[in-house]
Amino acid sequence: MIIELGHHALVLAFLVALLQGTVPLVGAARRDLALMELGRSAALVQLLALAGAFAALTHAYVTSDFSVLNVAENSHSMKPMLYKVTGVWGNHEGSMLLWVLVLAAFGLAVALRGHGLPAVLKARVLAIQGLLGAGFLGFILLTSNPFLRLDPVPADGRDLNPLLQDPGLAFHPPMLYLGYVGFSVAFSFSVAALIEGRVDPAWARWVRPWTLAAWSALTAGIALGSWWAYYELGWGGWWYWDPVENASFMPWLAGTALLHSAIVVEKRDALKSWTILLAIIAFGFSLMGTFLVRSGVLTSVHAFAVDPDRGLYILVLLAVTIGGALALFAFRAPAMAQGSLFRPISREGGLVANNLLLATATATVCVGTLYPLFLDAATGEKVSVGPPFFHATFVPVMLPAVLLAGIGPMLAWKRADLEGVFTRLRFAALVAGAVALLTWLLQHGHHPGPVIGLALAAWLAASTLIEWTGRVGLFRRRGIVARIIGLPRSAHGMTLAHLGLAVFICGAVGDSFWRREVVVDATPGAVAELAGYRVVLEDIRSGNGPNYEAEVVRLRVERDGEAIGELRPERRFYPVQGTRTTEAAIRSRPLGDLYAAVGEGRTPEHRTLRLWHAPLVPWIWAGALMMVTGGLVSLSDRRLRVGAPRRTPGPVTQPAGGD
Amino acid sequence: MKAKHRRLTFVGVGLLLLAGAAGLVLVALEDTVVFFFAPSDLQAQERAPEGRIRIGGLIEQGSLERGGTPIRFRITDLKATVQVSYRGLLPDLIREGQGVVASGLLVDGLLEADEVLAKHDENYMPKEVADALRRAGTWQGGS
Numbered sequence: 001m002i003i004e005l006g007h008h009a010l011v012l013a014f015l016v017a018l019l020q021g022t023v024p025l026v027g028a029a030r031r032d033l034a035l036m037e038l039g040r041s042a043a044l045v046q047l048l049a050l051a052g053a054f055a056a057l058t059h060a061y062v063t064s065d066f067s068v069l070n071v072a073e074n075s076h077s078m079k080p081m082l083y084k085v086t087g088v089w090g091n092h093e094g095s096m097l098l099w100v101l102v103l104a105a106f107g108l109a110v111a112l113r114g115h116g117l118p119a120v121l122k123a124r125v126l127a128i129q130g131l132l133g134a135g136f137l138g139f140i141l142l143t144s145n146p147f148l149r150l151d152p153v154p155a156d157g158r159d160l161n162p163l164l165q166d167p168g169l170a171f172h173p174p175m176l177y178l179g180y181v182g183f184s185v186a187f188s189f190s191v192a193a194l195i196e197g198r199v200d201p202a203w204a205r206w207v208r209p210w211t212l213a214a215w216s217a218l219t220a221g222i223a224l225g226s227w228w229a230y231y232e233l234g235w236g237g238w239w240y241w242d243p244v245e246n247a248s249f250m251p252w253l254a255g256t257a258l259l260h261s262a263i264v265v266e267k268r269d270a271l272k273s274w275t276i277l278l279a280i281i282a283f284g285f286s287l288m289g290t291f292l293v294r295s296g297v298l299t300s301v302h303a304f305a306v307d308p309d310r311g312l313y314i315l316v317l318l319a320v321t322i323g324g325a326l327a328l329f330a331f332r333a334p335a336m337a338q339g340s341l342f343r344p345i346s347r348e349g350g351l352v353a354n355n356l357l358l359a360t361a362t363a364t365v366c367v368g369t370l371y372p373l374f375l376d377a378a379t380g381e382k383v384s385v386g387p388p389f390f391h392a393t394f395v396p397v398m399l400p401a402v403l404l405a406g407i408g409p410m411l412a413w414k415r416a417d418l419e420g421v422f423t424r425l426r427f428a429a430l431v432a433g434a435v436a437l438l439t440w441l442l443q444h445g446h447h448p449g450p451v452i453g454l455a456l457a458a459w460l461a462a463s464t465l466i467e468w469t470g471r472v473g474l475f476r477r478r479g480i481v482a483r484i485i486g487l488p489r490s491a492h493g494m495t496l497a498h499l500g501l502a503v504f505i506c507g508a509v510g511d512s513f514w515r516r517e518v519v520v521d522a523t524p525g526a527v528a529e530l531a532g533y534r535v536v537l538e539d540i541r542s543g544n545g546p547n548y549e550a551e552v553v554r555l556r557v558e559r560d561g562e563a564i565g566e567l568r569p570e571r572r573f574y575p576v577q578g579t580r581t582t583e584a585a586i587r588s589r590p591l592g593d594l595y596a597a598v599g600e601g602r603t604p605e606h607r608t609l610r611l612w613h614a615p616l617v618p619w620i621w622a623g624a625l626m627m628v629t630g631g632l633v634s635l636s637d638r639r640l641r642v643g644a645p646r647r648t649p650g651p652v653t654q655p656a657g658g659d
Numbered sequence: 660m661k662a663k664h665r666r667l668t669f670v671g672v673g674l675l676l677l678a679g680a681a682g683l684v685l686v687a688l689e690d691t692v693v694f695f696f697a698p699s700d701l702q703a704q705e706r707a708p709e710g711r712i713r714i715g716g717l718i719e720q721g722s723l724e725r726g727g728t729p730i731r732f733r734i735t736d737l738k739a740t741v742q743v744s745y746r747g748l749l750p751d752l753i754r755e756g757q758g759v760v761a762s763g764l765l766v767d768g769l770l771e772a773d774e775v776l777a778k779h780d781e782n783y784m785p786k787e788v789a790d791a792l793r794r795a796g797t798w799q800g801g802s
Contacts, residue, residue: 344665364684371688382713388691389687599749602725
């Protein structure tokens with residue numbers, strides 16, 4: 001009964017989304033306020049209907065109602081409650097339902113928080129959101145209905161893939177979707193602006209908070225996914241440049257560029273067409289990510305079921321949405337008022353360089369990700385593009401971007417005094433030089449990679465701190481607290497995010513260049529040595545979890561002859577799916593992780609023991625956390641708070657105009 | 660004119676950057692692309708491929724010597740086989756008679772693998788493997 005209600009709610013949401021996608025557009029064209037107002041109520045009804053549908057599916061999972069095909073295929077009565085709930089989006093149909101739920105929530109947020117927004121612009125934004133919703137709801141109803149019944153009802157379900165039964169992964173999809181779908185708001189604003197034919201700083205003040213929110217969520221989502229891959233897959237890596245990872249990384253890169261270019265529109269009323277284009281591209285990459293991951297074009301843990309209809313539908317949806325938006329862009333962008341011009345050596349100039357570099361970096365990732373697909377489609381030849389490609393293309397493009405991130409925030413708007421900036425940056429250069437020298441001397445072998453990487457990270461951290469201390473006047477005596485509080489929160493957010501990037505780079509460099517690994521075939525009592533650690537296999541025990549049987553290997557970790565800890569990697573067997581998983585054990589310290597995983601050995605007494613020493617890996621997560629926090633701090637800035645902006649420019653904003 | 664010049668400078672810098680990146684991409688693709696072979700493809704080659712390659716197929720029944728280092732097994736598409744040796748932990752889902760993709764260097768007909776991927780779950784067959792088996796005419800499943 002509840003399931004049928006859920007299905008009906010889904011159909012209702014689809015119809016309401018169609019209404020939301022058309023009536024306000026007509027209203028906006030005719031300047032009919034009543035028709036335009038319909039968008040708001042429709043957004044509310046659509047969200048309520050989808051929340052009802054989502055609740056119905058969740059209810060089926062929680063009560064283990066195996067008469068529902070989706071539940072029977074992806075759940076099991078013995079599964080812990082947390083994973084029963086997260087299992088709702090641990091499969092294709094449920095995750096698409098979550099997608100549209102998030103989309104509707106963003107739509108309602110625009111409807112509710114858009115007090116200062118001109119009625120016509122708001123009506124158009126809501127209509128675009130409605131059309132997007134209708135497209136995806138049609139996809140769900142036609143190809144991926146989660147509410148299909150199963151007859152006869154099986155005694156129990158087929159369980160969720162054990163790899164996905166993990167707290168890190170439980171919240172990876174919702175965060176990622178918040179990011180992907182969050183870019184839909186920037187997209188809708190851009191398309192609405194194209195229909196209207198004008199963009200002004202107020203528009204950018206509207207777009208920026210949504211982009212910032214989406215970017216923060218996407219950063220968190222990617223970091224969670226990476227963290228999960230690191231500790232759950234038992235391969236010890238955190239980023240493989242796998243197409244599925246790249247699919248989430250491309251919208252992130254484009255979104256990062258958008259975040260920066262929107263500042264120029266807001267402060268200087270320039271770069272308008274480019275910003276609109278970026279918003280379309282960022283959301284386009286989000287849709288492409290969904291297509292690549294959901295269509296079964298790529299084989300991965302994400303490709304739940306391969307169904308060509310689904311791939312085709314999403315591909316058509318992608319083509320219509322992005323193709324349509326780009327066509328509109330081609331028609332309308334040239335007619336829009338040109339923004340003001342500026343000198344190359346200025347804050348704007350720096351942000352443009354940032355955008356060029358980020359866009360180029362996105363393009364390299366895109367080529368590396370799609371090339372094998374195109375080659376397969378064109379010639380049937382099967383190739384793969386792996387980490388070496390991205391190290392040779394993406395990394396060199398990003399190096400100057402990081403260098404620039406240290407200089408850019410110090411440049412003044414309009415016209416910057418480069419000499420003055422370099423004087424202030426002397427100390428940062430000194431720090432970077434010292435770090436480079438130390439790295440060169442201390443590392444085994446003279447590889448240039450870590451020297452460049454760590455020096456750049458030090459440069460970025462030092463110059464970011466110099467910029468921040470300069471702004472809060474750390475070295476002036478009085479009123480420092482007042483100055484810290486008085487500084488716009490977006491400035492603190494930027495500082496934190498850039499510092500986070502520096503910390504992240506250290507982690508990535510440490511792990512990429514200095515990782516050590518040993519593999520031994522061991523019985524109890526065997527010893528392995530690695531990076532100054534001595535690891536002794538003590539014993540092998542069995543232990544059981546709620547829905548699995550486990551074998552726990554106890555390892556004693558010693559350093560300088562003293563026991564300093566214990567690692568307990570596990571091998572688990574999930575009887576319902578007949579699946580084995582490896583649970584790695586990690587001893588995490590600020591300077592690095594000791595990572596252990598076990599596999600079957602030569603004989604029943606032996607175990608293959610694989611140990612890594614991965615320097616600075618915790619810095620990767622710390623850096624990501626700092627970036628997310630930086631985004632959220634910026635979001636709490638009064639000028640950027642969603643809904644706060646007014647058409648009248650605030651005191652901090654510079655008047656728009658040319659130079 | 661001045662405004663136009665400035666705009667042109669930005670466009671020029673952008674194009675230069677893109678051209679540089681395109682160059683990097685082309686060179687990198689040349690050097691780093693890893694080709695996929697089924698065992699019978701490999702047999703059909705006149706010269707052994709150089710550089711990293713990926714080989715996919717089924718793990719031949721009775722060929723898997725688990726544990727020990729290196730681990731050894733044979734990949735087959737039921738027409739030809741390739742011997743593989745691998746240092747490391749095999750994925751949890753690896754079993755004889757099931758799909759696998761191994762990548763590494765081919766040395767005297769033996770693949771020294773540094774990465775072995777198996778299917779992720781019970782009903783999934785790596786796409787390349789399914790295609791390779793279909794080409795070899797030894798399997799007619801849907802992908």
